[in-house]
Amino acid sequence: MGIPSRVSERLASGLKRFQPILASAKSRDVNESDTSMIVTDMLADIFGYDKYNEVTRELAIRGTHCDLATRIDGKLQILIEVKAIGLELKDGHARQAVDYAANQGVEWVALTNGSVWRVFRVLFGKPIDTELVLDLDFLALNHKSATQLESLYLLTRESMLKSGLYAYHDHLQATNKFYLAAIVLSDPVIDTIRRELRRVSEAKVDSDELRSLLREEVMKRDVFEGEKAEAAQKKVSKSAGKMLRIRRESDEPLVEDSIPRLVPAPRAESQ
Numbered sequence: 001m002g003i004p005s006r007v008s009e010r011l012a013s014g015l016k017r018f019q020p021i022l023a024s025a026k027s028r029d030v031n032e033s034d035t036s037m038i039v040t041d042m043l044a045d046i047f048g049y050d051k052y053n054e055v056t057r058e059l060a061i062r063g064t065h066c067d068l069a070t071r072i073d074g075k076l077q078i079l080i081e082v083k084a085i086g087l088e089l090k091d092g093h094a095r096q097a098v099d100y101a102a103n104q105g106v107e108w109v110a111l112t113n114g115s116v117w118r119v120f121r122v123l124f125g126k127p128i129d130t131e132l133v134l135d136l137d138f139l140a141l142n143h144k145s146a147t148q149l150e151s152l153y154l155l156t157r158e159s160m161l162k163s164g165l166y167a168y169h170d171h172l173q174a175t176n177k178f179y180l181a182a183i184v185l186s187d188p189v190i191d192t193i194r195r196e197l198r199r200v201s202e203a204k205v206d207s208d209e210l211r212s213l214l215r216e217e218v219m220k221r222d223v224f225e226g227e228k229a230e231a232a233q234k235k236v237s238k239s240a241g242k243m244l245r246i247r248r249e250s251d252e253p254l255v256e257d258s259i260p261r262l263v264p265a266p267r268a269e270s271q
Contacts, residue, residue, distance in 0.1 A: 003153045007048070011152050014046030015143040022085065022115050022139055029086040035114045036067055036082045042114070043070065043080075048157040066100040070160070077160050078108040078119075085114045094120055094130065102128045108165060110155075115139045117155065121169050133169045181219060185211055 003011075018038075025038060036057075044051035049070050056069045068080040081097035083089060094111045101109045101122045109130070111118045119134035134154060141148045154164050183189060190207050197203050197210075205213075215221075 003150060004158065007153065007156060007158050008149055010048065011046060011149050011156070012143040014042070015138075015141055015152070018042055018046065019139055019141075026085045026115060026139075030084065032082060032084040032087075035085045038085075038114050039068065039080070039082050039112060043068070046152075047155050054157070066097060069106075070157075072157065072160060076104060076106045078110050078155075079104070079106050080110045080112060083111070083113045087113055089113055089116055089118060094118065098122055098128065098130055119155070119165065121165075131169070133165065133172065184219070185214065 018041075021038060025035065040051060040055055040057070043049045043055050049055050054071050056071055057067070066079045067082040070077045070080070079097050079101050081093060081100075083093055089111055094109060097109045097111060098120065101107070102124070105124075107122050107124075109120045109122060111120070115138050117134065117136045117138060118132060120130040121133050123129040123131060134151065136151060141152065143149070153159050154168055156164075159165065187207070190210055194205055194207065194210060197205055
């Protein structure tokens with residue numbers, strides 16, 4: 001992704017400035033309140049938020065509160081749960097912040113101890129779920145690494161205005177192993193592989209046999225079985241159905257090979 005030069009410079013200088021501050025705070029094992037003060041300064045000096053107008057402390061939500069939150073043009077962007085810098089972050093720590101987000105309809109939650117930053121997207125299903133999108137160790141980042149600065153950029157005010165976290169999450173979903181497995185096992189890809197096999201070896205392998213070989217000999221079972229695999233298969237099927245509707249509405253001729261059709265995994269034989 002392209003980072004504006006002024007933002008890149010701010011990120012690099014912010015890293016150099018705050019890494020010693022965080023290292024010192026960690027060695028002194030400062031408490032949660034002091035860690036929160038450092039995080040507030042990071043939000044302003046590194047991530048570009050107006051500390052007085054766009055960073056909210058102790059946000060009250062249904063009788064409880066969230067440590068910090070960022071707000072742009074009056075709209076909440078990220079709810080931030082802060083823990084003491086010496087505390088090891090655990091999944092349970094994010095649960096409270098996620099509950100805050102669910103109550104407010106906010107899609108992004110960050111859990112941090114100042115050094116480690118974990119960003120989750122809240123999935124508003126039944127039940128409410130989350131997906132880890134970003135996991136950064138601030139103290140391990142190199143201010144000269146363009147790739148690491150790009151990861152840090154995702155948390156900036158500028159990135160939020162351009163929906164950077166949304167785009168990054170979409171990219172992660174499109175390239176995860178479950179989604180790729182669903183694509184590989186769809187009919188268009190299977191047909192393409194069959195054509196290539198005939199081209200290089202003149203072998204004639206039918207679709208079912210090829211799909212079984214991919215499942216049993218090439219791919220790991222976990223990429224096409226389980227909840228995440230089923231969700232990916234549904235997403236591919238939904239996309240195929242949407243494309244079919246568009247073509248019917250436009251009265252364009254339907255190209256058979258362009259529509260992914262997923263074949264359910266065979267049931268395991270009972271012992």
